[in-house]
Amino acid sequence: MRRAILCAVAALGLAPNARAELRPFEPPVTLTFLGLERQRKDISGASSVVRTSFRLQAAQGVDLSDLNARVDYVDYKGGAIGRPGLSRIGSLKGGAASSVTVESTFVPVFNGYVFTLSGRLDGQSGQWKFYGAPGAPDPWYLPESPIPNYVQLVCMATELDQALRSRGATLYLRVKNLGAVKATGAKARLVVTGRNGRKLGEVNPVLSDSTGARKGEVNGGEERLFEMRFRSFPEYEGYSVELTWDKPQSEAMASGGEFTGARDVELAKFAFKRDASDKKRLAVSFKARNGLDRAVSRIRVTLRLVKGESNSRMTTVKTLKLTMDCTLQPGEEGDFSQTVEDIGAFDDFEYEVAYDQPSASAAPPPPVSVGQAVVAIAGAARKPDDTVVLTGTVDNSGSAPIQNVLITVSFKRKVAGAEDRVVQQVKCSVPGVVEPKSPVDFELTVKNCPQFDEYFYEVSFAPAGGAG
Numbered sequence: 001m002r003r004a005i006l007c008a009v010a011a012l013g014l015a016p017n018a019r020a021e022l023r024p025f026e027p028p029v030t031l032t033f034l035g036l037e038r039q040r041k042d043i044s045g046a047s048s049v050v051r052t053s054f055r056l057q058a059a060q061g062v063d064l065s066d067l068n069a070r071v072d073y074v075d076y077k078g079g080a081i082g083r084p085g086l087s088r089i090g091s092l093k094g095g096a097a098s099s100v101t102v103e104s105t106f107v108p109v110f111n112g113y114v115f116t117l118s119g120r121l122d123g124q125s126g127q128w129k130f131y132g133a134p135g136a137p138d139p140w141y142l143p144e145s146p147i148p149n150y151v152q153l154v155c156m157a158t159e160l161d162q163a164l165r166s167r168g169a170t171l172y173l174r175v176k177n178l179g180a181v182k183a184t185g186a187k188a189r190l191v192v193t194g195r196n197g198r199k200l201g202e203v204n205p206v207l208s209d210s211t212g213a214r215k216g217e218v219n220g221g222e223e224r225l226f227e228m229r230f231r232s233f234p235e236y237e238g239y240s241v242e243l244t245w246d247k248p249q250s251e252a253m254a255s256g257g258e259f260t261g262a263r264d265v266e267l268a269k270f271a272f273k274r275d276a277s278d279k280k281r282l283a284v285s286f287k288a289r290n291g292l293d294r295a296v297s298r299i300r301v302t303l304r305l306v307k308g309e310s311n312s313r314m315t316t317v318k319t320l321k322l323t324m325d326c327t328l329q330p331g332e333e334g335d336f337s338q339t340v341e342d343i344g345a346f347d348d349f350e351y352e353v354a355y356d357q358p359s360a361s362a363a364p365p366p367p368v369s370v371g372q373a374v375v376a377i378a379g380a381a382r383k384p385d386d387t388v389v390l391t392g393t394v395d396n397s398g399s400a401p402i403q404n405v406l407i408t409v410s411f412k413r414k415v416a417g418a419e420d421r422v423v424q425q426v427k428c429s430v431p432g433v434v435e436p437k438s439p440v441d442f443e444l445t446v447k448n449c450p451q452f453d454e455y456f457y458e459v460s461f462a463p464a465g466g467a468g
Contacts, residue, residue, distance in 0.1 A: 025143035025178075027128045028062045028121050029092070031055070033138050034099065038107075050082075050107040054115065054139075056089070057097040064092040067119035071102040073110040076159035076172050077225060082107030089119075111157040115139055131156060143178065146221035148256050149348075150179035153186060153218060153243045160239055169233035173226040173241065175207065180220035180256055185246035187216065188228070192236045200234045204244075216245070249274070254348055263291045265299065265328075265353050280344070284320070285337035288353075290328035296355040297327040299334075305346040317346040356382060372398030373434075373461040375407055380455065388449040394430050395439045401464035405430040408459075409444065411452035423450045433464045 032055040039049035052071055058064055067089035073082050085104035092098055102115075115130040132139030133156065140154060156176050162169040171190060177183050186207045192200045206216045207226045218224055257268040267286050275281035284303070290296050301322040308314035324336045367376040377392040394405050411424040428444040 025141075025145070025147040027117075027130075027141045028059050028064060028126075029117065029128070030057050030059075031115060031117075031130050031139050031141075032057075033132060033136075048082075048107050049103060049105050050085075051101055051103045052085070052113065053099065053101045055097060055099050056092060056117070058092045058094050061094045063094050063122060065090075065120045067092060067117060069100050069102055070116040070118070071104055072114045072116070073104060073107050074112050074114060074157070076111040076157040076174060078156065078174060078223070081110055089117075110134075111159060113139075114142075133157060140178075142176075146180035147178055148180050149254060151181040151183045151220070151245070151248055152178040153183050153245055154178060155241055155243055156223065158239075158241050160236075162233060162236075167232050169230045171205075171226075171228045171230070171241075173207065173228070174223065175218055175226060175243065176223040177218040177220055181248050182220055183216075183218045183245040184248070185216050186218060187244050188226075189242040189244060191240045191242075192234060193238045193240075194234070195237055197238070200236060203230070207243075218245075254346070257286075259287075259289050261291065263293075265290055265292065265296055265355055267301065267351060267353065270349070275339070280342050281339060282343040283337065283339045284322070285335070287333050287335055288324060288328065289333045290330055293330050295327055295329050298356045299324040299326070299328070300354045301336075302352040302354075303349060304351065305343065305349050307345065307347050314348070317344050318342075371461070372396050372400070372402050372436075373405055373459050375405075375457065375459045377457065382449070386448050386450075388446040390428075390444040390446070391441070392444075393439045393441050394434055396434045396436045399436055401433045401435050402461045403433045403464045404460075404462040405434060406460045407442070407444070407457055409446075409455055409457045411446075411449065411455045413450070413452050420454075423452055434461075 034053035034055055036053075037051045039051070050073070054069075069087045069089055071085045072080050073084075075081055083105045085102035087100050087102045089098060089100055112131060112133040115132065116127060117130075118125075118127045120126065129142045130139040131142050131154075154176055156174040157172075158174075159172040160169060161172065171188070173188060175186070187204050188207060189202065189204050191202045194200045205228050207218075207224075208215045208228060209225065210227045255271045257270050259266055259268045266289050268289065269285075269287045271283075271285045273283045275283070286301075288299050301320075301324070303320040303322060305317040305320070306314040307317050318340075320340055322336065322338060324334060326334050328334050367374050374395040374397050375392060376395070377390055380388055380390045382388050388411075390409065392407075394407075396402055407428045407430070409426050409428065410422050412420045413423045424446065426444065426446050428442060430440055430442050432440075434440050
């Protein structure tokens with residue numbers, strides 16, 4: 001037995017790749033490499049001083065304070081070498097620029113450096129890291145978490161090892177995926193040059209490591225060290241490396257999303273997968289989380305798959321109506337998956353959520369007894385089209401039959417600062433005669449029922465064979 005099931009509609013939920021003014025994977029400053037100066041070693045040959053200069057510019061409207069910079073030099077495996085350099089910067093107003101020089105000691109030949117900027121952004125402590133490599137014009141930002149719906153491989157370090165008078169060589173590549181989408185089919189375009197920059201040869205090996213596992217793959221946010229061996233390799237003066245990878249399917253780019261912890265019913269962890277035998281068949285899955293302080297049930301999701309480069313140019317490919325027939329308690333999560341047909345290519349998605357929820361009181365109104373007629377409502381449920389269905393029974397507690405049983409149901413809505421208001425009133429007639437101790441089930445359907453907080457009902461009847 002339970003009170004009415006009410007319908008609540010949540011606000012429009014944004015797809016996981018919705019843009020903010022300053023996104024979590026964007027730094028509050030831009031960093032430009034100005035130059036590097038290495039001081040000669042001292043007489044013992046033990047000391048080597050490196051001074052690296054940068055230009056910092058704060059984003060518009062972003063004020064930074066208590067800024068400090070640190071530079072760590074690393075080898076091709078990412079291990080720190082030498083002593084880190086430290087520099088105090090101070091404050092940097094939005095849009096302003098400042099130059100900083102960081103000095104480090106005991107720095108041998110290195111493959112890259114990590115520039116760490118720490119301080120306070122709008123009163124909040126923060127840390128932002130950039131990575132740079134010899135030959136790269138400017139360092140790039142290393143976000144704390146992978147960029148959603150994105151794949152981007154960057155070469156953190158390269159090392160080409162060839163023994164003296166040997167025809168063999170080994171290329172080491174440390175590669176990081178800045179995006180959350182897995183990169184597949186990754187290759188290295190290795191161009192080798194001799195004297196005067198003359199091109200000696202070019203190869204395009206698939207990225208692989210010493211184990212041979214997961215060739216050409218770098219998961220979202222992952223960093224891998226690849227090791228590729230060549231049996232016959234020319235003597236070279238220089239080389240360059242470029243990375244390529246397969247273009248991911250649009251479904252993979254749209255997948256993802258994390259819960260925000262909002263006090264709402266929210267969706268996340270979307271996944272879209274095409275059927276190998278039928279490319280028009282799409283498996284859709286996601287998780288729902290109940291962030292409310294009360295239970296919700298029958299979660300209904302309107303999912304629009306869209307195509308286009310921007311909101312103004314997006315067109316709807318397909319609108320899906322999905323239903324999770326489950327009940328989620330406060331803080332509980334639930335899984336959903338369904339395969340849908342005839343789905344064309346899409347670039348992104350958006351969704352809306354609707355759900356049913358129990359009212360504040362879990363118990364239905366008590367049975368109403370008028371003489372011999374005893375009416376009990378088992379429950380009331382609202383459908384997606386705002387149809388409310390009430391179910392119950394009529395019992396005859398007397399010794400004589402009754403007829404013309406009429407149930408009048410009133411739906412009430414609580415109004416702030418005023419008396420409760422009846423927003424709908426309907427009547428239900430129970431046909432035929434109700435015999436003693438022979439309960440009769442009934443069902444009342446109310447179409448286009450407005451929102452209500454509670455309901456009550458009245459009963460009337462007449463003796464069988466007489467007037468009421």
